[in-house]
Amino acid sequence: MATDSSATETPYPSTPSHTLEVRDLHVAVDGTPILKGVNLKVSSGQTHAIMGPNGSGKSTLAYSIAGHPKYTVTSGEVLLDGVDVLGLTVDARARAGLFLEMQYPVEVPGVSVSNFLRTAATAVRGEAPKLRDWAREVSGAMVDLEMDPAFAGRNVNEGFSGGEKKRHEILQMALLRPKIAILDETDSGLDVDALRVVSAGVNQVRATGVGTLLITHYTRILRYIEPDFVHVFFDGRIVESGGKELATILEDEGYARFGSAEPASV
């Protein structure tokens, strides 16, 4: 893994450095092995992109790190600053500083965005944010993401368009200030303007020094959110890692050279 010029985006000197380390992770779903030995290390200030074909296990990796009950870790470790997070509940992992931006955010009827955000921030920060500061913080972040203030009063993800859901996810990331953020296909379903706005939102959070793991199919988003590293995910593991130039190669050539699962089209 070679660091390239984009690694000049180093964290603020004052920001403590955090590391998420995935060691030889094996995960099964309903008895079917999906992840087959994933190794990855993401530190504060770094942005890692993961690219790979449909069904290769990218979301499985993201969900497993977050602790989704459907995924069973059969072996391996996930460490945040050296501490095993696999033994923690989903909420404890979030409070420890992990954030998962979901490919398919869930609707929660009857729970308003503002209530949800405040409850989450209170849990993650360990105390309820002061009301006045909080109102300013939320409205500021919503302005940044070009979100209509009316969203605060709507029910979580209920009736949100695809793009609105993504903005709402990034809004949460901005407010919860994780140590390490995993973004699963933030770019999917976004129009060009939304992609720019959402990327800018992500970049603002990145600038605070968060370590970012970005799952994507397209280099489009990588033009806005420049990765320090690109990893190729194939059949449940990382099969190649490189700098951002790797993304362009993948987009041109596809994943054919990594295995028979995706035979090269003649």
Next chain:
Amino acid sequence: MTDSLTVIDDTRATAGGPLTSRPHSHGLVPTGSPAERFMSRTPDDFEEPSVRVEDWKFAPLRTLRPLLAGTPSDAQLRLDSTVPAGVELLTVAADDAVVQSVPQPTDRLGALAWDLSGDALVVRVPDGLEVAEPILLELAGDDTNPLVWNKIVIDLGVRSRATVIIEYTGLAKYAAVTSALVGDGASLDLVQIQNWDTGSLHNDHVGARLGAGSSYRHVSISLGGTVARLTPTVAFAGPGAKAELVGLAFAGPGQYQEARLYVDHSVPDCQSNVLYKTALEGDTSRTAWVGDVRIRPAATGTQTYELNRNLLLADGARADSVPNLEIETGEIVSAGHASATGRFDDLQLFYLQSRGIPEVEARKLVVRGFFVEVLNHIALTSLRERLLRDVETRLGAS
């Protein structure tokens, strides 16, 4: 359908049933309920309650035995009332013409309550009086766990407007006939809050008769007690009236909550809207909802919709749900019903927890969210907020 319940069954469901949803827009769905509802004030006109009798097929008859035995009792609940100026609160003899005019009970226990209770407690709102402040009747049982038979009549004069809140607390075995007479062009919000102590039994025939152009909103909030069984009925005495029946019930271990509704559209251009939600926690919690709506040949221009949602928080919880719509004229505006019973959505839980919210709190958020739709039907902000707190307290307690 806005809530994302995992739908288990649309009619009769226990945890583990097949995954189906069947919202109806029209049509006849047979249930055990007869279209022509037999009504009487004479207990012996009704069959003895048993699981074979439709009205009693879900109820815990053994638990209800102290009431079903029909033992006379003069005991009363303690009454604390808040009555705004202009409103009358009276004790009126049962043979009074107004008291005699109230809708009749639909089952044996309703008839027993009528028969064994003496004078009626009458709330009268004179013609044209609009009361902004709610009329509050706080009824409390004491630690002697009395057997109480009762009659309550809420009588709204022509074009009057009022909110009546009846709250039940303490310990009692209580059976009542509660009646709402809503005059032409009048508007009544009747809110019953069952905050009984564990061990209490509550059976209530809540019969409403609506005058032309009137509106009636009945809200039932069942949180406490061991059994609460309400049989709300709506009869339309004149055209152009609106009825809204909403209910929220939370049943914990050993609790049974039933709502058995009968809305009888017999005159033109009336509307009825039913929304009942229940959440069940603990393996022995039970709820039943039966929503019978009848649209008679004369009831042209009717609009009606019924929705029942049940949220199972434990595997052994059981919610029965039986919507029933009988349409006897094609000249209606709309008629429909939907019913779904589902388990707690683990995805919602995961999503909330992934934002740092601990499981217990996340569950509460989801259940509270489930109920919010019902509470949003309560016009009075102070009452809505208070009920939300009651619900939260109830969720925290179990």
